[in-house]
Amino acid sequence: MFYSSLVLSIRKMSYKRNYFSRSIVLILSLILAWVCAAGAFADVRLPAVMSDNMVLQRGKKVPIWGWAEPGEEVKVRGSWQWLGTSTKADKNGKWMVKVQTPKAPGPYKITITGNNAITINNVLAGEIWVCSGQSNMQWGLWTVNNAKEEIAAANYPDIRLFTVEREAALEPRRDCKGKWELCSPETVPGFSAAAYFFGRQLHKELNVPVGLIHSSWGGTCAEAWTRKETLASDADFAAVLQEHAELIANYPKAKEEYQKKLEEYQKKLEEWKKEAAEAKVQGKEKPPKPRAPAEPLNPNSPAVLYNGMIAPLIPYHIRGVIWYQGEGNAGRAYQYRKLFPAMIENWRKDWGLGDFPFYYVQIAPWKYGQKNIAAELREAQLMTLAVPNTGMAVTMDIGDVNDIHPKNKQDVGKRLALWAMAKTYGRKGIVYSGPIYKSMKIEGNKIRLFFGYVGSGLVARGGELTYFKIVGEDKKFVEAKAVIDGDTIVVSSEQVTKPVAVRFGWSNTAQPNLFNKEGLPASPFRTDDWPGVTFGKK
Numbered sequence: 116m117f118y119s120s121l122v123l124s125i126r127k128m129s130y131k132r133n134y135f136s137r138s139i140v141l142i143l144s145l146i147l148a149w150v151c152a153a154g155a156f157a158d159v160r161l162p163a164v165m166s167d168n169m170v171l172q173r174g175k176k177v178p179i180w181g182w183a184e185p186g187e188e189v190k191v192r193g194s195w196q197w198l199g200t201s202t203k204a205d206k207n208g209k210w211m212v213k214v215q216t217p218k219a220p221g222p223y224k225i226t227i228t229g230n231n232a233i234t235i236n237n238v239l240a241g242e243i244w245v246c247s248g249q250s251n252m253q254w255g256l257w258t259v260n261n262a263k264e265e266i267a268a269a270n271y272p273d274i275r276l277f278t279v280e281r282e283a284a285l286e287p288r289r290d291c292k293g294k295w296e297l298c299s300p301e302t303v304p305g306f307s308a309a310a311y312f313f314g315r316q317l318h319k320e321l322n323v324p325v326g327l328i329h330s331s332w333g334g335t336c337a338e339a340w341t342r343k344e345t346l347a348s349d350a351d352f353a354a355v356l357q358e359h360a361e362l363i364a365n366y367p368k369a370k371e372e373y374q375k376k377l378e379e380y381q382k383k384l385e386e387w388k389k390e391a392a393e394a395k396v397q398g399k400e401k402p403p404k405p406r407a408p409a410e411p412l413n414p415n416s417p418a419v420l421y422n423g424m425i426a427p428l429i430p431y432h433i434r435g436v437i438w439y440q441g442e443g444n445a446g447r448a449y450q451y452r453k454l455f456p457a458m459i460e461n462w463r464k465d466w467g468l469g470d471f472p473f474y475y476v477q478i479a480p481w482k483y484g485q486k487n488i489a490a491e492l493r494e495a496q497l498m499t500l501a502v503p504n505t506g507m508a509v510t511m512d513i514g515d516v517n518d519i520h521p522k523n524k525q526d527v528g529k530r531l532a533l534w535a536m537a538k539t540y541g542r543k544g545i546v547y548s549g550p551i552y553k554s555m556k557i558e559g560n561k562i563r564l565f566f567g568y569v570g571s572g573l574v575a576r577g578g579e580l581t582y583f584k585i586v587g588e589d590k591k592f593v594e595a596k597a598v599i600d601g602d603t604i605v606v607s608s609e610q611v612t613k614p615v616a617v618r619f620g621w622s623n624t625a626q627p628n629l630f631n632k633e634g635l636p637a638s639p640f641r642t643d644d645w646p647g648v649t650f651g652k653k
Contacts, residue, residue, distance in 0.1 A: 157184035159229035164431055166235060168295035170275045170326025173240035174218040177432035180211035182289075183229045193238075194224040204229075211430075216240050220273065220324050239273065241324030242317060243433045246310035247340065247425070248440035250333030251476070251520055251527075255305040260522045266300050273323075274298035274314050276306050279330035282423035283339075283414045285363060291427035295326075307331065309439050309476070312528025313535075320536055328431070330424045336415050336443040337454050340425065343418040345461040351453055352417075354653045359417040369411035376408035415443070421461075429465050435472030435539060436462065437531050441492050442478055442519060448491035448649040455495065456502050474506040474534045475499070477638060479514025479521050480624045489623040490639060491647045497638050500551070506534030509549050512636045516624040530635070546570040549635035555617065555642045561607040562614050562642070569602045570631035580604065582627035582639075584618045587611045590645065592618060604629075616643035 161181040171177050179191050183204040192199030195217045204210040217223075217240050225235040246252060256266055280292035296302040303311060307329045314325045332339075338346060338355045346352040383405040391401045414420060444451045459473050477496045483489050500507055508530035513523040533547035548568040556563045562585065566573070575581075580597035585608045595608045595617070606617050620627040620639030629637040 157230045159183045162290045168237050170239045170241045171216045172243045172432040176213045178430045182208045189229040192226050239324035243326040245328045245436045247330045249335045252331040252439035253333045256308045257304040259308045259524045269303040271298040275326045277328045279424045283412045283419035284423035287422045287426035308524035309527045313531045316532035338417045339420040341458040342461045355417045373411045438475040445488040445492040447652045448495050451495040470504045472539045474531050476508045479510040480516050481519045483623045490621045509636045509638045546633040550637035552640040564604045570633040572632045573599045576628040582620045582625045
């Protein structure tokens with residue numbers, strides 16, 4: 116009403132040339148535009164992850180946040196509360212309140228009131244997990260074994276799916292793009308298969324809503340998912356930071372060149388569309404489609420995916436993280452020994468929720484270009500179990516040596532869920548890991564190996580144990596005979612009379628047959644610590 120009256124007054128005054136010049140009218144119009152713009156800025160806004168169909172971590176004090184005009188009072192009320200909680204936006208326009216969530220699932224509504232009002236509908240209280248990594252986390256449900264049947268059966272409205280749109284950024288973003296969706300045959304085909312099978316298992320076991328926030332990018336390295344300051348704190352990461360510095364320095368020129376190439380590409384694309392249409396009419400084969408130019412901001416540059424795809428999610432209250440990545444760092448496995456734990460610590464510190472669960476997948480067998488690099492990366496992942504509240508799902512039996520993207524994501528999700536059910540949710544009597552090497556003892560010309568997580572006992576699937584090697588002081592490994600003896604394994608070879616070390620499953624493509632009776636495979640390992648092929652690679 117005020118704005119329309121002001122407009123009318125300006126129009127009337129514009130006709131009174133004895134009192135106002137046209138320049139005064141222009142000035143008043145500009146003032147009006149500024150007032151309207153200020154009013155628009157004052158509206159309360161929310162991040163994408165705070166929207167209809169969301170899941171909030173149940174039974175916790177969770178943050179609700181957004182932006183408004185500096186100093187603006189904002190009130191937040193959940194429909195499960197009698198009273199709301201108020202705060203004021205800070206000098207940068209950001210506000211946040213913490214709201215105690217119910218344990219009952221809902222659905223609920225959340226109302227946020229400032230100069231405007233926003234209602235978030237169909238909110239559930241349940242379990243929230245962030246699901247991140249590279250392509251084996253990114254791969255959708257449509258790519259897995261029995262995809263058609265799995266998709267048709269994926270009718271779980273209490274499982275909610277949020278996919279973070281891919282973005283690489285030089286500085287931490289305040290927000291991301293994405294929306295919450297109910298899990299259904301229509302919404303699930305492109306959603307992370309590993310995340311879906313993990314969430315489905317939790318939903319069935321716990322009988323509570325589950326929210327899955329999927330944030331991954333195929334072909335990416337762990338340093339891209341790590342904060343720049345974390346990388347800068349360790350000299351071993353200096354090389355990747357140097358690349359980052361060069362990227363920033365060259366970015367303006369690279370972006371200009373990209374725009375030129377993009378214009379050329381768009382012209383070629385239009386020409387191709389015409390040629391393809393003509394070829395279709397004539398019954399001929401379509402010409403090859405022109406390839407789009409590569410973006411100047413490399414998604415493997417240090418910190419850029421943390422900035423664009425993790426930072427915007429913080430401080431959303433989560434239960435934990437599942438992670439499927441490592442292939443991109445296989446050529447620098449020794450560095451990964453420090454990088455991966457540093458990334459975990461970085462995320463935990465920034466979220467401020469303590470040592471929340473961080474469960475990850477050990478990379479599967481595949482024909483990597485360089486000998487043993489995958490074995491060394493798996494070793495780095497195995498060593499990361501020393502980080503508190505972590506867990507590792509082994510996939511040596513469900514990989515495909517000819518495909519870096521194994522289609523059995525069902526067992527990946529189930530094995531991650533075993534760790535969560537046992538360690539996070541306290542379910543008793545669950546065997547949640549396959550055998551893990553603990554120690555060795557030399558007994559004459561043999562070596563006895565001791566294991567944790569043997570469950571009901573060690574077993575060899577399909578005959579004698581495979582992929583064991585033994586070595587003497589000459590450091591020349593030979594194939595070994597391995598025999599289960601109770602909860603231990605005795606390894607020997609007629610070629611080695613004075614053994615010093617054993618290796619198991621130590622290759623890129625090994626598919627060994629050591630399991631516990633609960634059907635979980637053993638992790639590859641070695642008892643020596645001799646420098647490997649990736650030693651010193653940065």
